[in-house]
Amino acid sequence: MSQIFPIDTVGHDSDVVFDNIGMTFGTKTGVTQAVANVSGVIPEGKFVSVIGPSGCGKSTLLDMVGGLLKPTKGTVSINGETVTGPRRDTAMVFQEDSTLHWRTVLDNVAFGLEVKGVPKADRYESARRMIELVGLSGFEDHRPGQLSGGMKQRVAIARALAMEPRVLLMDEPFGALDQQTRQFIGRELLRIWEKTRNRVLFITHDIQEAVYLSDEVWVMSARPSVVKEVVTIDLPRPRPEGTHTLPRFRELEDHLWELVKVEAEKTLGPGARLA
Amino acid sequence: MKVIEKSPTVQERRKAALVPRASLVRWAIIVAIVAVLEFTTRTGMVSQSLMVPPSEILIRLAEIVPTDRFGQDVARTLTTILVSFTIGLVLGVPLGIFLWRVPAAGRILEPFIVTGYAMPTLLFYPVLLAVMGLNAGPIIVIAASMSLIPIALTTMVALNAIKPILHKLANSVSASPRQYYLKVLFPAATPLIFPGVKLGFIYAVIGTVAMEFILASQGVGFRAGFYYRELNTADMWAYIAVVIVLSVLVNGVLTWLEKRIRRDML
Ligand SMILES: Nc1ncnc2c1ncn2[C@@H]1O[C@H](COP(=O)(O)OP(=O)(O)O)[C@@H](O)[C@H]1O
Ligand SMILES: [Mg+2]
Numbered sequence: 424m425s426q427i428f429p430i431d432t433v434g435h436d437s438d439v440v441f442d443n444i445g446m447t448f449g450t451k452t453g454v455t456q457a458v459a460n461v462s463g464v465i466p467e468g469k470f471v472s473v474i475g476p477s478g479c480g481k482s483t484l485l486d487m488v489g490g491l492l493k494p495t496k497g498t499v500s501i502n503g504e505t506v507t508g509p510r511r512d513t514a515m516v517f518q519e520d521s522t523l524h525w526r527t528v529l530d531n532v533a534f535g536l537e538v539k540g541v542p543k544a545d546r547y548e549s550a551r552r553m554i555e556l557v558g559l560s561g562f563e564d565h566r567p568g569q570l571s572g573g574m575k576q577r578v579a580i581a582r583a584l585a586m587e588p589r590v591l592l593m594d595e596p597f598g599a600l601d602q603q604t605r606q607f608i609g610r611e612l613l614r615i616w617e618k619t620r621n622r623v624l625f626i627t628h629d630i631q632e633a634v635y636l637s638d639e640v641w642v643m644s645a646r647p648s649v650v651k652e653v654v655t656i657d658l659p660r661p662r663p664e665g666t667h668t669l670p671r672f673r674e675l676e677d678h679l680w681e682l683v684k685v686e687a688e689k690t691l692g693p694g695a696r697l698a
Numbered sequence: 699m700k701v702i703e704k705s706p707t708v709q710e711r712r713k714a715a716l717v718p719r720a721s722l723v724r725w726a727i728i729v730a731i732v733a734v735l736e737f738t739t740r741t742g743m744v745s746q747s748l749m750v751p752p753s754e755i756l757i758r759l760a761e762i763v764p765t766d767r768f769g770q771d772v773a774r775t776l777t778t779i780l781v782s783f784t785i786g787l788v789l790g791v792p793l794g795i796f797l798w799r800v801p802a803a804g805r806i807l808e809p810f811i812v813t814g815y816a817m818p819t820l821l822f823y824p825v826l827l828a829v830m831g832l833n834a835g836p837i838i839v840i841a842a843s844m845s846l847i848p849i850a851l852t853t854m855v856a857l858n859a860i861k862p863i864l865h866k867l868a869n870s871v872s873a874s875p876r877q878y879y880l881k882v883l884f885p886a887a888t889p890l891i892f893p894g895v896k897l898g899f900i901y902a903v904i905g906t907v908a909m910e911f912i913l914a915s916q917g918v919g920f921r922a923g924f925y926y927r928e929l930n931t932a933d934m935w936a937y938i939a940v941v942i943v944l945s946v947l948v949n950g951v952l953t954w955l956e957k958r959i960r961r962d963m964l
Contacts (some may be wrong), residue, residue, distance in 0.1 A: 489870055508872075515870040519863045525885045535871045538881070586871070 436692055438501075439465040439590055439622055445496035445647075446483050457483045459647035460497075465590070470616060470623045472633035474679065475643030476687045479625045484643075485594050488624060489515045501590060511539065514588035515524070517555065518595040522567040522575050529563040530556060531578050535586040545587075553581040556615055575606040580612065586620070591623045597632070609636060610664070629677045634672060635662060642682045645689040652682055750932045758936040772940070774834070775918040777907060782838050783902040790898060791891075794853020802852060815847045824910055832915055835912065841905030844899040852894025856887040860942025892959055896952045903948065907941055918944070 446458040451508055457480040460604060465541045473481050487493040488499050490509040499506045501513065514535065522531050528535075529550055554625035555578040567575050576596055583591060597605035616623060627633050633640045637656050644651040656675060658666060666672055717769040722773040732752050738744040762768050818842050826836035864886055868878045910919025911926075922937035 473798075491866060509870050511872060513870075514735055517863055517866065519861070521863045522884070523864070523865045523882070525888075534881075538868075538871045538877055635826045 438467060438623070440500045441488075442500070443497035444484075444487060444494040444499055446480065446487065447494065447495045448608055449628060456647035458487075458494075460649050460662070461643075462497075463641065463650055463653070465622045465624060467622065468620045468623065469638045470636055471641060472625045472627055472637040473641045473643060474630060474633050474683060475625060475648060476645050476690045477628065478690070479643045479646050479648040479686070480592050481643060485515070485624060485626055488590070489513055489592050491515075503620070504507055511586075512589040514583035514586045515592040516576075516579050516583050516591070516596045517600045520567070520572070520575050520579075520599075522570075522578050524567045527564050528559060528578055531567065532581045532585055535582050539586070549585045549587075551665050553585045554664045556584065557581045558611060573600050576600065576608065577611075580608075584615065585635070589621055591621050593623065594626045595628065596625075605632065611638070615664065625698070630676055630683065631667065634658075634675050634679065635666060640679060642679065643686070645686045651686065654679060654682075657692070724808055745930055747929065750935055754932055755935045755939055758932050759939060762933070770845065771916055771918050771921055772944075774916045775910065776944075778834050778837055778841065778901050778910075778917065779899075780905045781834075782841035782906060783840035783845050783899050784822065785838065786849055786898045786902060789842070790846035790849030791853050792892075793850040795857065796818065797850065797854040797855040803948040811847055811851060814843070815851075819844055819905070820908060820912065827913065831912070837906055837914065840909055841902045844905040845902040846900060846921060847899040848894045849891075852897075853887070853891050856890035856894075859890060860886050889959055892956050896956065899944075899952060903945060 439462050444458065445456070445514075448455045448457055464465045473484065475481055483492060486503075488506065489508050490513070500665050501510065523534065526534065528569060529547065532548040532553055533550040536549060537640065541549075551563065554560060557580055559574060559577055559581065562574070563569065567578065570578070576599075580596065583593075597608055600608065613636055625633070625636060631666070634656055638654060640654045641650045641691050642652045643649070655676065658669065658671060658675075735744075735749065736751050736753060739746060739749050754824050797807060823836060823840055826839055830836045830839070860883065865878075868882045873881065906917070907922075908921035910917035911923035913923075914920035918937055918940050922934050922941065925931075925934035925937065
């Protein structure tokens with residue numbers, strides 16, 4: 424059901440490859456080793472989730488793939504090219520609201536393409552398609568201030584999708600939403616992803632969400648972090664609504680919970696809950 | 699997913715219902731003040747050497763307003779205000795950006811700027827008059843430096859208040875520095891900078907009129923000061939009334955602009 428991740432895995436050229444990456448922050452009070460050593464591959468067309476205790480370096484890992492942070496050790500490569508900065512074929516969705524409040528939904532979704540220099544007619548056409556895909560049709564001319572938290576995150580997802588990224592990076596995108604909304608948007612995301620099948624690196628602290636969405640779940644250890652275990656989610660796709668109640672789903676969930684509990688206790692002491 | 703459109707709350711509706719009544723009350727207060735002034739000056743409770751009845755001010759205004767000299771005074775004062783404010787804006791915004799971009803400079807310079815804010819800048823007026831002569835120059839220097847301070851400070855504060863996530867977003871889509879400034883930073887900061895810009899304009903008005911009052915060769919403030927020194931109370935108040943009307947008009951325009959910006963940007 425799970426395997427210890429082979430550290431010497433070599434990916435194909437089209438994959439996202441982590442090659443012994445580490446990140447150490449220099450701070451006023453000294454140094455913080457956030458990520459100790461992560462190696463791994465996100466193969467073409469796979470949805471990979473990362474879970475781990477709060478502060479273990481999940482966001483740091485994602486930012487290194489997105490080119491926002493340069494690893495202090497090792498390299499990340501995409502399609503055989505080392506990541507040295509933000510790439511045009513990756514797109515990010517953040518936990519916080521990142522909509523531009525002075526722009527309409529349409530202009531928010533088109534923002535990435537606008538920056539890329541895509542002509543207006545073309546970028547609006549893509550943006551309208553993505554708005555429909557995330558279920559926001561009819562809201563093109565609304566501003567973020569008129570939308571709920573869940574709708575704003577859909578705007579952010581649509582903006583990322585409109586850029587047609589080959590790698591989609593999502594940092595707890597549903598973290599600020601209530602349970603019902605996050606389950607609903609999770610299903611929507613899966614429905615959309617079934618069509619695009621780009622590689623996804625999805626950070627979450629919700630185990631159920633990770634199992635439901637992913638092909639693989641990487642469990643990170645407490646800081647300084649390594650990938651402790653890679654759990655393959657062998658549930659069939661597409662995954663309809665009742666998937667959560669399958670015995671296999673429960674098994675995977677319990678297994679991940681055990682792994683994560685050990686790490687959470689390391690950081691927070693016995694009896695601690697996952698952040 | 700349930701589509702939640704924000705509808706006005708009970709409180710918001712109540713507030714909206716209050717608006718016409720509030721302006722009615724405001725007008726009633728103005729009328730009451732004018733009536734009290736008229737009564738107290740006519741009955742001699744207030745000496746006519748301090749204040750003349752508002753009706754007389756109106757009569758004087760009707761005589762003054764059509765004259766060429768009045769037009770020249772207003773034109774002079776308005777251009778001085780506009781030039782001062784424009785200089786304040788053109789220097790203040792980049793200064794604010796600089797203070798934000800270079801936090802160390804911000805920390806070093808902030809006390810100077812805040813002191814400049816608190817200092818009666820008009821004390822430099824005689825020196826400037828001696829150097830530059832009796833023209834609009836010294837007034838513009840004072841009014842512009844009064845105007846740029848709130849503009850620079852709010853620009854810095856507004857830029858500091860921008861959520862780091864917007865920086866992260868711009869970075870993640872590989873925005874160029876130019877795109878970052880034009881498409882993210884400025885639009886995000888504008889609603890916050892605007893109150894400072896408004897204050898900057900008000901400072902330009904105060905600076906201009908006050909310096910004209912002290913010493914000048916032309917302008918609405920100069921004329922008010924001139925009649926003050928001549929003990930011509932009626933004409934002095936006529937010009938003060940002009941300044942009040944100008945201020946109310948300018949403030950109205952700025953408030954309208956601010957509302958528009960807020961509506962379009964928030
Ligand atoms: N820019 C930074 N400077 C210093 N320390 C940082 C920085 N970013 C993150 N850290 C530290 O690195 C660790 C991992 O952070 P993060 O990746 O945000 O964790 P997670 O997303 O798993 O909660 C934390 O201890 C955090 O304090
Ligand atoms: Mg995080």
